[in-house]
Amino acid sequence: MSPNYSLLAINQENNTGRRVSSISNHFMEKQSFNISTDLPSRIQPVDIQEKEERLPTRYDEDIPIKYIKLAVLGDTGVGKSAVLERFVRNSFSSHHERTTRKQEYMPSLILDNSIFELKIVDIPVINRFPANSEEEWEEYRFYGLRSAHAYLLVFDVSSHQSFQFITTIRDQISSSRDISSIPVIVIANKSDLVPTLSPDQNRTRLENANIVKKTWKLGYVESSAKYNYNITYIFRTLAQELKNVEEHKTGDKNSRNQGKKCFRCLP
Ligand SMILES: Nc1nc2c(ncn2[C@@H]2O[C@H](COP(=O)(O)OP(=O)(O)OP(=O)(O)O)[C@@H](O)[C@H]2O)c(=O)[nH]1
Numbered sequence: 001m002s003p004n005y006s007l008l009a010i011n012q013e014n015n016t017g018r019r020v021s022s023i024s025n026h027f028m029e030k031q032s033f034n035i036s037t038d039l040p041s042r043i044q045p046v047d048i049q050e051k052e053e054r055l056p057t058r059y060d061e062d063i064p065i066k067y068i069k070l071a072v073l074g075d076t077g078v079g080k081s082a083v084l085e086r087f088v089r090n091s092f093s094s095h096h097e098r099t100t101r102k103q104e105y106m107p108s109l110i111l112d113n114s115i116f117e118l119k120i121v122d123i124p125v126i127n128r129f130p131a132n133s134e135e136e137w138e139e140y141r142f143y144g145l146r147s148a149h150a151y152l153l154v155f156d157v158s159s160h161q162s163f164q165f166i167t168t169i170r171d172q173i174s175s176s177r178d179i180s181s182i183p184v185i186v187i188a189n190k191s192d193l194v195p196t197l198s199p200d201q202n203r204t205r206l207e208n209a210n211i212v213k214k215t216w217k218l219g220y221v222e223s224s225a226k227y228n229y230n231i232t233y234i235f236r237t238l239a240q241e242l243k244n245v246e247e248h249k250t251g252d253k254n255s256r257n258q259g260k261k262c263f264r265c266l267p
């Protein structure tokens, strides 16, 4: 049986939580995911009980940590906060409480021999992606929208209107930033509602998926925060895209992606 490697460390709740900076802390988290089974040999699974009694030590100093700012965008009620809560805390609430101020999550991702420390911002709905820094300063100060290294665009699989919302946001991002070099993943959330869709709605769902994959050439994941379906897959896809961009930038000759056509990599 493959070992369970914890992929995330939760660390912030209204600035009162602890900030985890060591990889060994990842293994202290009770919640584990089977995402990467081929971690470098230096990273060994640690017995959780044993680890909790000792001070954490960092024995992976030579693995560089990349700090990534991730913005989560989408219409109200599509499940942005639910996806993050499910990923970070493995919890779900059926109550819709609108996000009215910026909330930050700081999980970490490990994929192969890469470590990404994420700072995820969950913010109140934005009506328009700021076209320049003046606009950002005036309307969305401190959200870090234009400086984000990656984006998750979330829509509700049962609402075409919410897909149109992210269509507009994607257009706005791509007209003011070089979207081809930024990982952007589209999340069709509430996939547990698919069986309740009418044939017309289902056709629209498949058409939307095709637009994302073939026209926009972006990652597309159907997920359910409610049933924890594909939630970790979203972040695995993100980590892979971040790695692709990184490897392309540094021209890593040993990369598994070397020689492969990568539509999301830097030119
Ligand atoms: N059926 C189902 N409901 C979901 C799912 N994810 C979220 N919800 C529900 O959708 C509602 C809105 O979820 P939120 O996570 O608050 O949505 P949000 O996008 O953060 O909304 P705002 O903060 O207003 O922008 C809540 O009632 C959730 O319980 C899902 O995967 N399936």
Ligand SMILES: [Mg+2]
Pocket (backbone or CB within 6 Å): 080, 081, 082, 097, 098, 099, 122
């Ligand atoms: Mg929210």
